[in-house]
Amino acid sequence: MAAVRLKPLLRSLVRAALAEDLGARGDVTTRFFVPKSARLRARIIARKPGVLAGMAAAAETFRQAAPGARFRALAKDGARLRAGQAIAEIVGGREILTAERTALNFLQRLSGVATLTARFVRETKGTRAEIFDTRKTLPGWRALDKHAVACGGGRNHRMGLYDAVLVKDNHWSYGRGGVLRAVRAVRRRHPGLPVEIEADDLSQVARALEAGADIILLDNMGLARLKQAIALIRRRRPKTQIEVSGGLGLEDIRPVAKLNPDRISIGRLTHSAPALDLSLET
Numbered sequence: 001m002a003a004v005r006l007k008p009l010l011r012s013l014v015r016a017a018l019a020e021d022l023g024a025r026g027d028v029t030t031r032f033f034v035p036k037s038a039r040l041r042a043r044i045i046a047r048k049p050g051v052l053a054g055m056a057a058a059a060e061t062f063r064q065a066a067p068g069a070r071f072r073a074l075a076k077d078g079a080r081l082r083a084g085q086a087i088a089e090i091v092g093g094r095e096i097l098t099a100e101r102t103a104l105n106f107l108q109r110l111s112g113v114a115t116l117t118a119r120f121v122r123e124t125k126g127t128r129a130e131i132f133d134t135r136k137t138l139p140g141w142r143a144l145d146k147h148a149v150a151c152g153g154g155r156n157h158r159m160g161l162y163d164a165v166l167v168k169d170n171h172w173s174y175g176r177g178g179v180l181r182a183v184r185a186v187r188r189r190h191p192g193l194p195v196e197i198e199a200d201d202l203s204q205v206a207r208a209l210e211a212g213a214d215i216i217l218l219d220n221m222g223l224a225r226l227k228q229a230i231a232l233i234r235r236r237r238p239k240t241q242i243e244v245s246g247g248l249g250l251e252d253i254r255p256v257a258k259l260n261p262d263r264i265s266i267g268r269l270t271h272s273a274p275a276l277d278l279s280l281e282t
Contacts, residue, residue: 006056009143014060017102027098034094040282042096044088044107046081047277051118053077053148054110058088058103065099066092078114078151087278100280109138110148111276117152117269123253128260131253132157132243136267145270157265165190166217167197172204183211196243205229209236215263220246223255230259 044058055073062071069092081087087107090096120131131154137145146156158164165186172179183195196215197208202225208216209232218229226244233240243263244256256264 006143006147010057010060011064013140013144014057014064014102014106017105018061018065018099021102022098027095030094030097034097036094038094040090040092040094040096042090042100042280042282043086044090044104044278044280046085046087047083047279049083050081050111050115050276051152052079052081052087052107052111053114053151054107054144055088057106057110057144061103061106062090062092062096062099065102066090066095068092069096069099077147080118081111081276090280096280096282104278104280106144108275108278109273110144110151111278112273113145113148113270114152115276116273117149117154119250120253120264120266120269121153123250124257124264127257128262129244129257129264130155130262131269132263132265133269134245134265134267135160136271138270149269152269154269155263163193165193165195167195167213169198169200179207180211183213199229201225202229202232205232209233209240212237213240215241215243217243217245217265218261223259226256226259226261230261 052075055077059071059073062069069090072089073087074089075081075085075087117131124131133146133149133154134157142159146159150156158166167179179197186193187195194214196217197211197213198217198219199205199208200219205216205218216233218226221229230242233242241263242261243265244261245265248256248264248266253264
């Protein structure tokens, strides 16, 4: 996700995060315990290995909360970090301490997403499968979360409900005149949008093939059923993209990837990634 697209979002998110932290009184502790004339030199350190994401958010936080401070990035988003590595240096006044927690919150969450994504991506090595994210993102943070997934080597699924058609279980029974007719109607109205259809069993796979889906999402199938479904799709419509999803953990990825789907989508990349351990030291 291009940084230029993130800039307006970052400004508003950082502004809201700082307002939440500062309230009406501001940073009372720093104001009374650190002299106004103090000059600080701080570094942000990775305490654990991981993949970096969120540097633009951190820089924007210091820009807003610590005017005049100099933020120097020592690593870029997507960098593989070792424990003890310094990723940024900040020189300025006592307001650096005011910005500390908000900057780290952005960095730790986004680096956690990137780090978990990289672990999933590693399990697909040597196969055609790629790891994709989902819409299970922190509300308001979707562009940031998806940027972090890309930093970890993953791919971005649709951004929202507006840029792709995804027919899921709850849509099957409400398709006006049936799924095939609904797919034809949406293609007439939105010819540029990819159409993806979720299938839970082989009968739904057959109907998705009949509807001419660009992508078929095989959801919550065991390995044996997945193998059958993938073979059926490859035989009947070789150009149709195949996506696999359904609560997959790290231990599940390699066996699924060896079946050679095109995509494996993982919700936990963005809804359950543990934060990467980072700290600010002065």
